[in-house]
Amino acid sequence: MFGGFAGFNNDKGGDWGENLLNKVATNTIRHLFTRSDLVEVEVRCQPSSKLLQGTIDSFKMNGRGLVIRKQFRTEEMSFETDTVAIDFGSVVKGNLSLKQPTQAVAQVKLTQADINKSFEAELVRKRLENLTIEDLTKISGGKPVSFTDVDLQLLPDNRIKLLAKASWGDRSIPVSLNCSLGIAKRRRIVFDNALFEPKDVPEDLRDTSKELTIALGKILNKMVDLDRFNLDGVKLRLNRLETAGKMLLFSGYAQIERVPQTG
Template sequence: MECSLVNSFMFGGFVGFNNNQGGDWGENLLNKVATNTIRHLFTHSEFVEVAVRCNPSSKLLQGTIDSFKMSGRGLVIRKDFRTEEMSFETDAVSLDFGSVMQGKIALKQPTQAVAQVKLTETDLNQAFQAELVKKRLENLSAPALTEISGGEVVSFTDVELQLLPNNQVKLLAKANWSDRSVPVSLYCTLAVAKRRRIKFNDIKFEAQDIPDDVRDISQQLTDTLGSILNEMVDLDRFDLDGVKVRLNRLETKGKVLLFSGYAQIEKVPTR
């Protein structure tokens, strides 16, 4: 936050903090600082807005806030992971008001926030192209795979995920090694495990998508891919410094996947 932002509020702020416009000044300053701070957590954002609730507004001087509410759209995390929409609302927050005057937000004590996230089918398929995901699907040498491939490393590529009703998904991919490529196809049900992992449950091989001459080997590869997917999505790998995210539920709705959960915020991350 540039110093000019703080300076622009200084003279009209503390002088009139106790009049009818004082609350607006304090909340506006905090909204701007919080919005700027949160926007910079993302590689890219189409829209980010923060609203502060504080009644009476004089509590701001003591650093006490009833809640923060953030809403965002088109947020990209770590360059490759896009979310269509994200929102959260905190419990009461205790912060160092002096840090706000410096264009920063420093918490005096941890707080919690209720969070909701919406991912589109396109967002999910783009995530499978991220380097962080691809490195967990390529050049694999697990015994179950090398037995199929004759000792060659195996890579799963061209992943295409389709969202279906009742938390179900269909997933297509190709298993490649040496000069061979075998299609794989599965249905499964998405679920939350231990509030931090996404599980691909009840995996079923979809034989009708696979040519007859490779169905047996495709089924073996599908079972192995399912095991890999079940070890891949762990929210602890995506936690921001000072923020721990946990999920309560997920739901497929049309071509979007909805998550609801909460975040334990020890400090406001700087990215």
């Protein structure tokens, strides 16, 4: 290691510094996820001697198959920072510490299958099961209502179709809605203009199913808030979303106050 410092101003020393930072950054980022198929980090620093002062031009991360909090999988995620001021001493010790906050441009790709799998996560289920809100208890006669068996289908033009079952007591009624996806305050995903689709529901249940559909649309609008998924020291914000086949694409940015140690 001391040999690396001694030769840091030549190309070999610069490679040593960049390789060390790449390794530490990769390990740090990989530990933010429950598991991952691939995590790659590329440091950009010209000249490489700037590393000794703790300054790098940017670093870029590409990841595939990243699982957040055990149950939320992303097909792909990438981000690239602005200029970053780091504590190089922390890197030598195997850690990554920022001297000042930085921003990163981020892109995330989710598959339809992974979105549907996320509806089975505890964090999501507790917002859809055993609900006692007034809009629902009026329909159920005061009994808690649960929405289960959620099946979301991505459609062109940022639209989705969502099927589910609303249950209370011994009753189970299918729910079917079609709506457009949008972004509110750069942190919430909203389900706009939810429309009831009667063709998926038996005729004798349509009136009740329509009421449940309207109620479910309101619940969904309050459910997907990025602040619930923020890592310690990182604030996530969205600029754009887009449906593309069986994929949902997000672009936005992360405000990084400090490098989180765990996900």
